[in-house]
Amino acid sequence: MDQKKIRVRFAPSPTGPLHMGGVRTALFNYLFARKHGGDFLLRIEDTDQTRYVPGAEAYITESLKWCGLVPDEGPGFGGSFGPYRQSERKAMYFSFARQLVDSGWAYYSFDTPGDLDRLRAEAEAAGEVFAYNQQTRGSLCNSLALTPGETEQRISSGEPYAIRFKMPENMDVTEEDLIRGSVTFNTRELDDKVLFKSDGMPTYHLANVVDDHLMEISHVIRGEEWLPSMPLHILLYRAFGWEESRPRFAHLPLILKPQGKGKLSKRDGDKMGFPVFPLLWKDPESGENFRGYREDGYFPEAFINMLALLGWNAGTDQEIFTMEELIENFSLERVVKSGSRFDPEKTRWFNRYYLQQKSAAELAALFMPLLEAKNIQAAPDKVVAVIEEIKDRCDFVADIWEQGHYFFEAPAVYDEKTVAKRWKAETPAQLEAMAALFETIGSWEAGAIKEQFSAFMNEKGWNFGGVMNPLRLCLVGGNLGPDLFRICELIGQEETISRIRKAVQLIG
RNA sequence: GGUCCGUUCAUCUAAGGGUUAGGAUUCAAGAUUUUCAUUCUUGCCAUAGGGGUUCGAAUCCCCUACGGACUGCCA
Numbered sequence: 008m009d010q011k012k013i014r015v016r017f018a019p020s021p022t023g024p025l026h027m028g029g030v031r032t033a034l035f036n037y038l039f040a041r042k043h044g045g046d047f048l049l050r051i052e053d054t055d056q057t058r059y060v061p062g063a064e065a066y067i068t069e070s071l072k073w074c075g076l077v078p079d080e081g082p083g084f085g086g087s088f089g090p091y092r093q094s095e096r097k098a099m100y101f102s103f104a105r106q107l108v109d110s111g112w113a114y115y116s117f118d119t120p121g122d123l124d125r126l127r128a129e130a131e132a133a134g135e136v137f138a139y140n141q142q143t144r145g146s147l148c149n150s151l152a153l154t155p156g157e158t159e160q161r162i163s164s165g166e167p168y169a170i171r172f173k174m175p176e177n178m179d180v181t182e183e184d185l186i187r188g189s190v191t192f193n194t195r196e197l198d199d200k201v202l203f204k205s206d207g208m209p210t211y212h213l214a215n216v217v218d219d220h221l222m223e224i225s226h227v228i229r230g231e232e233w234l235p236s237m238p239l240h241i242l243l244y245r246a247f248g249w250e251e252s253r254p255r256f257a258h259l260p261l262i263l264k265p266q267g268k269g270k271l272s273k274r275d276g277d278k279m280g281f282p283v284f285p286l287l288w289k290d291p292e293s294g295e296n297f298r299g300y301r302e303d304g305y306f307p308e309a310f311i312n313m314l315a316l317l318g319w320n321a322g323t324d325q326e327i328f329t330m331e332e333l334i335e336n337f338s339l340e341r342v343v344k345s346g347s348r349f350d351p352e353k354t355r356w357f358n359r360y361y362l363q364q365k366s367a368a369e370l371a372a373l374f375m376p377l378l379e380a381k382n383i384q385a386a387p388d389k390v391v392a393v394i395e396e397i398k399d400r401c402d403f404v405a406d407i408w409e410q411g412h413y414f415f416e417a418p419a420v421y422d423e424k425t426v427a428k429r430w431k432a433e434t435p436a437q438l439e440a441m442a443a444l445f446e447t448i449g450s451w452e453a454g455a456i457k458e459q460f461s462a463f464m465n466e467k468g469w470n471f472g473g474v475m476n477p478l479r480l481c482l483v484g485g486n487l488g489p490d491l492f493r494i495c496e497l498i499g500q501e502e503t504i505s506r507i508r509k510a511v512q513l514i515g
Numbered sequence: 516g517g518u519c520c521g522u523u524c525a526u527c528u529a530a531g532g533g534u535u536a537g538g539a540u541u542c543a544a545g546a547u548u549u550u551c552a553u554u555c556u557u558g559c560c561a562u563a564g565g566g567g568u569u570c571g572a573a574u575c576c577c578c579u580a581c582g583g584a585c586u587g588c589c590a
Contacts, residue, residue, distance in 0.1 A: 020590045055589055120588060127587090136516065136586070169588050187520070196518050196586095204588040211590050235519060235585040258520085261583070265526080270583075313527095316539090320528060324538045343528075345521050346583060353527065353540045400552045410552080425550090472549050479550060487551035 011252070013045025014225050017071075017078070018215065020052045021063035024288035024297065025070050027349070028230065028262045028271060031314045035259060036228045037076045038315070038337035045225070049081030050218060051092040054208045061291055064092075070285040074307050075330055088222040093214050097207070103217050103247070104170045104203035108150075112246035113202055115150040115168045117161055122148070140198040141176050170203035172212075172239065172246075180238040185226070185257035185339045192238040200239055212236060216243040219254055228257045228339070231346075257339050260318050261346040271349055273297065281351040285310065304403035309358040317347045327360060359402040367394040373404045381408075383415050392497055396489040411488075414497055417506050418484025425486040426514060429476040435511045437474050438481065440467075442507040451500040453492040460492070481510035 017033040019025055025033075040047035049071065051064055068083065080086025090096055107113035116139075123139070130137035137143070144151055149171070150158040162168065174197045181191040202213040209217070219227060227240075237256055244253035261270045265279060276283040276298060286299035300310045312328055320343075321328075321336040328336070362370070371390045378385055397411040444463050448456060464471055479491050482503065488494055495503045 018590090022590070052590065058589065116588085118588090123588085134516080138517090138586075167588095171588090184520095190519070192519070198586075201588045206588075208588090210588070215590090230584090231520070232584055232590090237519095260521080263583080268582075316527065318527090322529075324529080326527095326539060347528090348526060350526050350540070356540060397552090399554080429550090470549095476550060483551095485551080489552085490548090491550080 011225050012223070013040060013043040014048065014223050015040050015045065015228055016048040016050050016219070016222065016224055017076075018050045018052050018218075018229075019067055020055070020058070020211075021060060021067065022055070022058040023060050023063055023273075023290075024284045024286070025067045026271070026273060026283050027285065027300075027314065030070060030074060030076075030285050030310075031262065031317060032228065032230055032259060033071060033076050034074070034311060034314055035319070035337075035339075035342070038333050039226065039228060039339065040079075041334040042337050046079045047076070048086065048088070048222065048224075049078035049084065049091060050222070051082055051094075052211060052214065053092055053094045054211065054214050056094075056206065056208065066286065066288060073285060073301055074311055093209070093218065096214070096218065097209075100209035100214060100217060101203065101207070104209065104213060107172070107202065107246055108170060110246065111173070112242075113170050113172050114144075114199075115158060115162065116171045116199075116201070117148045117153075117166060117168050119167075138198045139171065141174060141195070144171075144173075144199055167205040169201045169205050171199040172202050172243070174199050174239075175242070180241055182237060182241055182256060184234075184237075185228075185255055186260075186342045187234075187258060187344055190234070190237070192235075194238065194242070197238060200236075202243075212239055212243065216240050216247070220244070220247070220249050220252070223252075224254045226257060227254045228259065231258045231261050234258045257342070260343060262317060263346045263348045265349050265351060270346070279351070281354070304405050305354070305358050306361045309354070309361040312361075313354045313357045317349065318343050327357075355402055362401060362403065363399065367391045367398060370394050370398065370404060370407065374407045377405065377408055378415065385415055389414075389497065396493055396497070413483040413488070414494070417502070417509065418482070420484060421480055421510065421514060422485035425476075425480050429473075429480060429486070430514055431473065431477075434473075434477045435515065437469060438477060438507050438511050441474065441478060442504045442511075445495075445500065445504050445507075448500065451496060453490065453496040456495050457492040478507070481507045 015036045017036050019029055037047050039045070049068075051067075053059060053064075064082070071077065078084045080088060080091065082089075082091045104113060108115065118139075123137075127137045139147065146152065151173070153161070175194045178194040179191055180194060181189060184190050200212055201210050203209050237258070241253070244250050263269065264271050264275050265281075271283055273283060282298040282300045282303050282305075284297050284299045285301060287302040288297040288299065289295075290297065301307070308329070311330065311333075315328060315333050316326060319337070319341055322341055325332075368391050371387060371394055374390060374394065375387070378390070393411050393414045394407060397407065400410045401407055441460075441463075444459065445456070448459050464474065475491055476486070479486065479488065479494075482491070482494055482498065498506070
């Protein structure tokens with residue numbers, strides 16, 4: 008058996024921003040392609056004109072680029088199997104649908120959406136569920152129930168119609184899913200899906216199968232929500248006579264909400280305080296903003312690493328993977344079958360890990376723009392030195408400010424609890440003495456400051472904690488931060504003294 | 516309702532008939548830090564329930580329960 012080239016596709020619909028479940032699907036496709044030296048394509052499934060959202064496709068593309076999942080082929084990425092937008096392939100789908108009608112695998116349906124809505128409503132009122140299937144098609148308005156003459160007449164008179172798949176009766180369709188193993192459906196339970204809509208566009212089912220065939224896709228790796236339509240797709244390949252070359256299927260488990268029931272949805276981010284989208288998304292309709300991992304300060308490598316481990320593992324204790332390591336280790340066999348609850352805490356932990364791996368200089372480059380946005384001028388050397396001191400208390404670049412703002416500006420407020428606990432009657436006098444001492448120090452460097460400080464303290468016989476804690480309060484505004492003398496050194500002699508005197512004055 | 520898929524610590528997961536059921540996150544405690552955080556150490560915590568098969572079951576089979584997806588001229 009000759010080995011077909013591995014070709015996989017990520018086929019989102021541009022109906023809104025890509026959410027993290029979609030990114031994970033793209034990631035697994037990408038890893039599978041890279042692992043096997045194959046191609047990763049992006050195909051835009053925009054066959055539903057009513058749901059088209061401007062900007063969604065650009066969002067998808069930008070998200071994939073941010074994540075490092077750059078397609079080998081796709082709109083704007085080149086490739087010889089294009090076009091890669093289904094709307095641009097529109098002209099070819101009808102003949103495929105027509106081919107199925109001619110071969111008896113499909114039929115014309117004249118029932119209007121309104122007719123069907125009514126039937127569904129009636130069935131529901133009767134406590135039943137309406138399905139357009141082998142039981143009901145004989146009594147509905149279609150080319151199976153009508154005479155050939157009537158059908159012909161309706162078509163030539165320009166009556167709109169859809170083309171439906173004629174689901175075979177009582178046939179077992181079994182497929183070896185690459186993740187789930189053998190899955191069997193009986194066609195008796197399946198309905199006659201629309202393949203071609205009355206608006207001249209194919210449905211997902213038709214377009215998907217036709218395009219996967221034409222684009223020579225070898226493996227369809229998609230979300231579990233598609234599992235129920237797998238038998239239809241398999242039958243379509245059979246109906247077209249493409250069974251020999253048809254792709255293999257792998258259905259990925261879903262990503263579930265951190266708490267509560269159901270799969271992760273767009274709104275969960277706002278409700279539970281974490282992004283569900285890779286990038287910030289401004290909804291063009293409502294103007295509403297949805298937060299993104301990028302804007303929330305996550306590194307793409309952390310985001311990808313987290314996503315990769317949501318439903319997959321290498322079979323070892325390794326949890327930190329570069330993209331190269333993911334490619335090397337990836338296999339569909341090691342994808343878990345059950346849905347995974349998303350864990351925002353673990354995601355934060357991954358980000359922390361990647362941040363800690365970066366040098367102070369790298370972080371400084373990322374942090375400088377934040378300082379500039381606050382109109383704070385700081386020497387790059389100082390920023391690097393500050394980050395060196397506080398990096399290990401940060402999970403995000405923005406935490407550098409949270410954890411170290413006092414290196415760049417005098418505290419505006421003093422933590423009340425700390426004041427209550429550390430500020431004693433003798434404190435003002437002691438601090439004033441300290442300010443005076445600091446004025447005499449010639450070499451303003453942590454070691455020297457500490458030496459002078461200690462000598463002075465010993466001479467006075469003061470309690471170290473009794474002075475150091477209030478001193479820290481003056482400089483940082485609270486009971487936190489790295490080594491006190493490093494803080495003194497970094498903020499400078501003049502500023503240190505000025506902050507002491509200011510605090511003494513304000514706190515009293 | 517129907518069809519299909521699933522079920523190991525709170526969470527992500529390992530263990531593919533024989534392990535004290537392992538790792539990570541979270542949480543808790545101790546050590547370090549004359550502060551806070553970090554770091555380190557330790558700890559807590561799981562095979563949904565019931566039947567089989569077997570010398571032996573988290574692992575294989577059946578039933579139940581629970582969870583999920585789908586059930587559109589959406590994808």
